[in-house]
Amino acid sequence: MPMTITEKILARAANKESVSPGELIMAGVDFCLGNDITAPVAIDEFEKAGFTSVFDPERIALIPDHFTPNKDIKTAELVKQMREFAARHDITHFYDVGRVGIEHALLPEMGLVGPGDVVVGADSHTCTYGALGAFATGVGSTDLAGAMATGQVWFRVPESLKFIFDGELGPWVTGKDLILYTIGNIGVDGALYMAMEFAGPAISSLSMDSRFSIANMAIEAGGKNGIIAPDAVTRSYVEGRFRREPIYYESDSGADYVRTYQWRASDIPLMVAKPHLPSNTVPAADLSNVRIDQVVIGSCTNGRIEDLRMAADVLRGQKVHKDVRCIVIPATQAIWKQAMDEGLFNVFLEAEAVVSAPTCGPCLGGHMGILADGERAVSTTNRNFVGRMGHPGSEVYLAGPYVAAASAIAGHVATPDQVGVRRAA
Amino acid sequence: MNAPSRELGAVPGGSAVIIGHTWRFGRDVDTDLIVAARYLNMKTPEELAAHLMEDADPEFPQKVRPGDILVADENFGCGSSREHAPMAIKGAGIPVVIAKSFARIFYRNAFNTGLPILVAPDAVDGISEGDEVQVDLSTGLIHNLTTGAEYEAEPLPAFMQELVAAGGLLPYLRQHS
Ligand code: SF4
Numbered sequence: 001m002p003m004t005i006t007e008k009i010l011a012r013a014a015n016k017e018s019v020s021p022g023e024l025i026m027a028g029v030d031f032c033l034g035n036d037i038t039a040p041v042a043i044d045e046f047e048k049a050g051f052t053s054v055f056d057p058e059r060i061a062l063i064p065d066h067f068t069p070n071k072d073i074k075t076a077e078l079v080k081q082m083r084e085f086a087a088r089h090d091i092t093h094f095y096d097v098g099r100v101g102i103e104h105a106l107l108p109e110m111g112l113v114g115p116g117d118v119v120v121g122a123d124s125h126t127c128t129y130g131a132l133g134a135f136a137t138g139v140g141s142t143d144l145a146g147a148m149a150t151g152q153v154w155f156r157v158p159e160s161l162k163f164i165f166d167g168e169l170g171p172w173v174t175g176k177d178l179i180l181y182t183i184g185n186i187g188v189d190g191a192l193y194m195a196m197e198f199a200g201p202a203i204s205s206l207s208m209d210s211r212f213s214i215a216n217m218a219i220e221a222g223g224k225n226g227i228i229a230p231d232a233v234t235r236s237y238v239e240g241r242f243r244r245e246p247i248y249y250e251s252d253s254g255a256d257y258v259r260t261y262q263w264r265a266s267d268i269p270l271m272v273a274k275p276h277l278p279s280n281t282v283p284a285a286d287l288s289n290v291r292i293d294q295v296v297i298g299s300c301t302n303g304r305i306e307d308l309r310m311a312a313d314v315l316r317g318q319k320v321h322k323d324v325r326c327i328v329i330p331a332t333q334a335i336w337k338q339a340m341d342e343g344l345f346n347v348f349l350e351a352e353a354v355v356s357a358p359t360c361g362p363c364l365g366g367h368m369g370i371l372a373d374g375e376r377a378v379s380t381t382n383r384n385f386v387g388r389m390g391h392p393g394s395e396v397y398l399a400g401p402y403v404a405a406a407s408a409i410a411g412h413v414a415t416p417d418q419v420g421v422r423r424a425a
Numbered sequence: 426m427n428a429p430s431r432e433l434g435a436v437p438g439g440s441a442v443i444i445g446h447t448w449r450f451g452r453d454v455d456t457d458l459i460v461a462a463r464y465l466n467m468k469t470p471e472e473l474a475a476h477l478m479e480d481a482d483p484e485f486p487q488k489v490r491p492g493d494i495l496v497a498d499e500n501f502g503c504g505s506s507r508e509h510a511p512m513a514i515k516g517a518g519i520p521v522v523i524a525k526s527f528a529r530i531f532y533r534n535a536f537n538t539g540l541p542i543l544v545a546p547d548a549v550d551g552i553s554e555g556d557e558v559q560v561d562l563s564t565g566l567i568h569n570l571t572t573g574a575e576y577e578a579e580p581l582p583a584f585m586q587e588l589v590a591a592g593g594l595l596p597y598l599r600q601h602s
Pocket residue numbers: 066102103104123125299300301359360363364381382
């Protein structure tokens with residue numbers, strides 16, 4: 001029976017010849033992770049249930065990234081609980097300040113997750129790793145406790161949706177714009193419980209960083225996972241980096257999809273999602289009447305080196321608008337160093353933006369850039385729910401790095417063209 | 426433990442028949458609304474319940490009474506994976522959530538942690554805020570005592586019934602691994 005890439009990975013993990021949508025399976029987990037919000041709850045549950053050992057100390061990552069460096073006493077206590085649990089069970093991949101980065105940027109970068117894997121994370125954006133051709137999905141803390149103890153997790157095999165992007169991307173358009181466009185089209189539950197498979201020439205032309213942005217936001221359409229079949233771009237990213245043997249799967253021709261969407265990439269402009277849902281999308285160029293107070297460039301969606309380069313391309317030689325605070329957050333230590341070595345920090349500092357230590361920080365309204373009542377931000381993050389970045393009366397506009405940087409200069413939502421920045425040849 | 430598929434089975438943490446007043450919410454209630462991230466430095470049901478639905482209605486934590494029932498349209502619990510959301514709901518003494526559909530991570534968290542949830546689109550359409558509703562968790566029958574109308578929730582898949590019978594995910598895994 002022809003299978004999709006998602007079904008093939010799940011069949012392997014469940015030790016079955018084949019699986020089909022709707023089937024409930026117990027699957028072996030290749031890697032699991034939790035953060036400073038979810039892991040402490042998982043550890044409580046693990047201990048309450050009476051488990052005394054983990055299934056494999058090499059295949060668990062505990063990443064205190066959300067409130068790092070610890071923002072208050074309570075978060076310091078949460079991270080302390082993780083640190084002690086990691087020490088007690090010899091968990092190798094616990095990373096503290098100075099080594100830690102945002103989990104979904106850090107794990108692929110370190111080669112801890114890769115093609116063909118089944119990864120569960122107690123964080124909804126675990127779906128990011130689907131960009132590598134892995135099956136990766138967010139679960140809760142109790143699931144993580146079960147996975148840490150037994151290496152097993154239950155799944156309902158998802159139906160698949162296919163999204164084909166034909167042709168070439170328009171000027172300034174990135175993976176973030178494609179995924180915002182997709183969510184705007186199908187809605188925040190348009191892929192509920194389903195796998196979202198992305199394909200087509202425009203996807204093949206994308207860098208790994210742009211692919212991570214796409215898979216990252218599958219959850220924003222309700223998807224179980226986002227996935228892109230590995231190709232030459234994936235292989236060159238994975239080679240010499242991934243610490244286990246990759247398994248490269250692709251969907252069979254004739255595999256079953258609930259629905260196939262096919263779009264011309266060149267029709268898709270720079271996109272913005274207005275408050276308070278990621279599906280509330282409009283072309284960025286239409287929002288120049290929206291004044292803003294803050295710009296955030298970072299997160300597991302767009303805090304990678306390519307994103308920082310894009311922001312720097314727009315900010316080079318310009319100044320952040322006098323009424324705007326522009327906060328740049330490289331997602332990991334390695335990205336931070338790379339950006340520094342490339343001179344990007346000079347660009348940001350000369351533009352009067354600030355550069356933060358790697359952290360989730362303002363993305364979830366944690367710290368390092370919280371909004372007051374009535375304030376508005378353009379942010380390269382992935383959620384614009386009520387109160388996501390601070391006061392329930394504040395607003396978040398989601399965009400890619402080019403729009404975020406251009407908006408920082410303009411003081412309102414803007415595209416690079418609107419602030420007179422010309423594209424490097 | 427092969428209960429017939431129309432039966433919901435006893436849901437851990439919940440007594441079979443519940444009567445309560447309802448609070449009615451719309452679609453796409455996200456986990457940031459259920460419990461905002463600024464409170465995620467806490468992790469007990471009691472602490473979290475003090476902030477339940479605060480960004481939707483700052484008075485809600487004071488207004489909600491133990492035994493009240495949450496009723497919502499599609500995609501309840503969308504957004505983050507935080508188990509703090511079902512924990513805050515349980516902490517407020519809410520015995521069941523009825524919705525047209527649930528976001529998938531919230532759905533698994535509810536089963537894994539023993540918060541009873543029912544998918545019942547017709548019932549949701551037939552319930553207004555403040556209605557008194559009787560829910561039988563073992564059969565999935567929902568009786569709106571205010572209007573007199575009766576509804577049936579969608580039956581649980583057999584595997585979910587096994588999880589429920591075992592008392593949640595971790596006891597289930599302990600039995601099966
Ligand atoms: S950057 Fe934002 S979305 Fe990503 S893991 Fe951190 S809090 Fe979650």
